[in-house]
Amino acid sequence: MADNWRILDFTTFHGELRFVTKSSRLQSIASATGEITEHSLSDVNIIFVGIYVTLAPAVMYHCAKKDVVVLFCDWKGLPACSLYPWIDAHGRVAARQRAQAALSAPRSKNAWMRIVKAKVKGQTETLKYLNRPSASKLFELAGKVRSGDPTNVEAHAARTYWSVLFGDECFSRDPGAKDMGRNSLLDYGYTILRGHSMRAVLSAGLTPALGLYHKGRSNLFALADDLIEPFRPVVDLAVARLGADATVESREVKRILLQSTLVAFANDGLTVPSVMTDLAQQFGKYVEGEVEHFVVPIWDPKFSGEETQDEYGEV
Known part of the structure; x- marks a missing residue:
């Protein structure tokens, strides 16, 4: 790609x-x-x-x-x-989608476990990069994720993560909040990520409505919402490094958030969209039984090309 x-x-x-x-x-x-x-x-x-x-x-x-x-x-x-384009970029799309629909519960739960582990480890790396506390606690939680995440480690990790990500700010994650602060910045960045994820799922010839964890009746892109999870810390880092008064109404702030979704994801130099595309293709092989284990990449901000500083300059 x-x-x-x-x-x-x-x-x-x-x-x-x-x-x-x-x-x-x-x-x-x-x-x-x-x-x-x-x-x-x-x-x-x-x-x-x-x-x-x-x-x-x-x-x-x-x-x-x-x-x-x-x-x-x-x-x-x-x-x-x-x-979204209706494209058939995968030559065996019908066979792949039938295999996806027939994916066994154990393999589905195992895939979700790997996604959650990768997400929590990516959050850990973000906290370490920003010199925030509780990184070791998150790393420990990542090791406790089991098949299907029955004890909801993801939520436990989120509570710790959001309580320290923005330093001394008193922050509560509230998706869809009407404020123009941190929540709106996160929502905007995640929407861009979701666009990349949707594109990746469609290009892999997968059925986007058949998710692993996200299964809302009206959600046409549940699988995209599953695969996006390990990539969310990319946006979190960009938002954390913006000033507390940053607003999504600022064109420069939006530019920063757009750019944050295009950086290198890990040490191989591949950008976020490329890694998402590869992950969706790998999931397609996983549901068809071509690969035994679903390997989910872990975000490492050291290779993102960002300056190692706590905040961006004036925006």
């Missing part, structure tokens, strides 16, 4: 998007100035579209054809709905 993953952000853009068939490029035309900018879609992963953008259905068709995920955002710049 290519590592040239790009994200186009039009959440604050006022104007029109067009697709020029002759050049096979996306054009953005600013309403105020008439300025035209062209964008190649060949290395684009996700496009964010805001409420001040106009476009024709043909733009959506060409984005889908080129395997680009489009997220439509509200006035805050937070995604509200999406377009």
Whole structure:
């Protein structure tokens, strides 16, 4: 997979998007100035579209054809709905999906155990990188995860993790909170990660609604929500290093969060989207019985290319 993953952000853009068939490029035309900018879609992963953008259905068709995920955002710049390509990138998609549906409970629980362990270990590495306390406690908890995580070690680890991640700040993780602080920053970053994960699941020829742990009746991408878990600390680190007054309304803050999902994940140098794609492909082989064990990578911020400092500069 290519590592040239790009994200186009039009959440604050006022104007029109067009697709020029002759050049096979996306054009953005600013309403105020008439300025035209062209964008190649060949290395684009996700496009964010805001409420001040106009476009024709043909733009959506060409984005889908080129395997680009489009997220439509509200006035805050937070995604509200999406377009995902219906592609069959895997030659044995029917056989793979039948195998996925027939995955035994023991193998399903074992896969979830490995995901939770990798997530908690990634959280451990994040705390160590930021010189926060309780890293050893999280590492110990990771060793206690059993098949299916029956004692909910993931939740126990989360309580410890969130209590120290942002230093002395009194923080409570509340997904979907209406505040514009840390929770909104996390939600925004996780949405970008989810876009990468959805794309990876679809490209692997898997059924996205058939999850391991996430099984909500209305969740069309439960498997993507399972596979995203070990990657969440990537966003957590970026949010932790932003100032306490950082807000998702800031264009620079959003740029930082976008960039955080494109860094190297571990010492092999592969970026987050590439590692997600490889993980989804490996899960496909796991459900088909081609591999015995589902090996989940562990986030190591030392190789992310971030500066070793507690906070970003002024944003």
